[in-house]
Amino acid sequence: MAGTGDAAGQAKTGELAIARSVAELRRAHDAWLRRGERIALVPTMGALHRGHLALVQAAQADGARVVVSIFVNPRQFGPGEDLATYPRPEADDVAKLRQARADLLFAPSVAEMYPDGFSTVVSVAGVSEGLCGAHRLGHFDGVATVVAKLLLQAAPHVAYFGEKDYQQLQVVRRLVRDLDMPARIEAVPTVREADGLAISSRNIYLSAAERQIAPALYRVLSEVAGRLAAGRSPAAELARGRAALASAGFSEVEYLELRDAETLAPLTARTRPGRLLAAVRLGRTRLIDNVPMPPAARQTAEKPLDATRG
Ligand code: AMP
Numbered sequence: 001m002a003g004t005g006d007a008a009g010q011a012k013t014g015e016l017a018i019a020r021s022v023a024e025l026r027r028a029h030d031a032w033l034r035r036g037e038r039i040a041l042v043p044t045m046g047a048l049h050r051g052h053l054a055l056v057q058a059a060q061a062d063g064a065r066v067v068v069s070i071f072v073n074p075r076q077f078g079p080g081e082d083l084a085t086y087p088r089p090e091a092d093d094v095a096k097l098r099q100a101r102a103d104l105l106f107a108p109s110v111a112e113m114y115p116d117g118f119s120t121v122v123s124v125a126g127v128s129e130g131l132c133g134a135h136r137l138g139h140f141d142g143v144a145t146v147v148a149k150l151l152l153q154a155a156p157h158v159a160y161f162g163e164k165d166y167q168q169l170q171v172v173r174r175l176v177r178d179l180d181m182p183a184r185i186e187a188v189p190t191v192r193e194a195d196g197l198a199i200s201s202r203n204i205y206l207s208a209a210e211r212q213i214a215p216a217l218y219r220v221l222s223e224v225a226g227r228l229a230a231g232r233s234p235a236a237e238l239a240r241g242r243a244a245l246a247s248a249g250f251s252e253v254e255y256l257e258l259r260d261a262e263t264l265a266p267l268t269a270r271t272r273p274g275r276l277l278a279a280v281r282l283g284r285t286r287l288i289d290n291v292p293m294p295p296a297a298r299q300t301a302e303k304p305l306d307a308t309r310g
Pocket of ligand 1: 161191198
């Protein structure tokens with residue numbers, strides 16, 4: 001690390017400290033705690049963009065010391081996925097974190113995170129199943145395992161996650177609740193390009209032609225949400241939305257679903273806060289996105305009741 005021992009001191013001057021080991025991270029953490037400071041963690045896989053930086057800003061607004069982790073976690077990539085080609089522009093990331101005035105970058109090696117003999121898998125049932133969990137087998141075990149490690153290593157007061165990866169956010173919330181982890185989990189809304197495309201490190205894989213098609217994912221989600229809000233039937237509108245995605249030019253529509261916003265159980269009516277979630281493939285790129293689907297305003301029995309009272 002650049003000046004391991006004085007990580008906390010460096011951070012105070014606005015300089016970005018870099019920790020490559022858990023021991024270095026803890027030294028900085030302990031120094032901050034001794035000064036009574038609060039600590040926020042922003043876990044990422046790097047190739048930082050405006051979405052990640054929105055998490056950093058939210059953490060700063062909370063007045064905490066901001067630790068950003070960059071770790072391309074092999075355990076959340078399946079066979080045939082893009083682990084080898086996932087972008088790793090560390091020098092650019094460091095520059096962005098300096099500019100954003102983050103306090104510490106935790107960038108461990110694979111050997112630091114998973115030393116020989118590593119045998120533990122953290123698995124969150126229920127909320128991990130279906131949606132991306134059905135298409136990326138083992139993915140959420142990898143996510144839950146690494147997030148559990150990061151939360152224990154960095155021991156933050158609060159950790160920030162993006163709504164962009166909505167199922168991941170719910171997996172993390174469940175994990176933290178089930179294991180009585182003390183960190184508070186905060187969600188940050190999805191940051192988008194001007195045409196609506198959710199910003200993602202994987203968008204660089206898109207060809208120019210694919211980039212033209214990609215915003216249709218958010219457009220269709222928004223259209224379906226609008227029609228559901230107008231009272232149309234979820235089953236019919238989801239089918240129509242899937243057809244609209246297929247005809248927009250995506251090579252495959254993995255899913256377009258209306259789910260309970262918290263449990264992610266299927267929702268057939270707008271009786272509870274919901275989430276519309278979709279995953280599509282576009283050439284070699286997999287894109288995911290989601291939008292909120294508030295419950296229908298209650299056509300309550302109270303009205304006639306009020307009328308009779310009146
Ligand atoms: P990743 O580096 O893709 O693993 O993402 C790290 C964190 O940044 C996760 O909590 C993501 O949900 C969040 N994130 C990624 N893209 C966006 C975005 N466009 N808007 C908001 N948060 C995002």
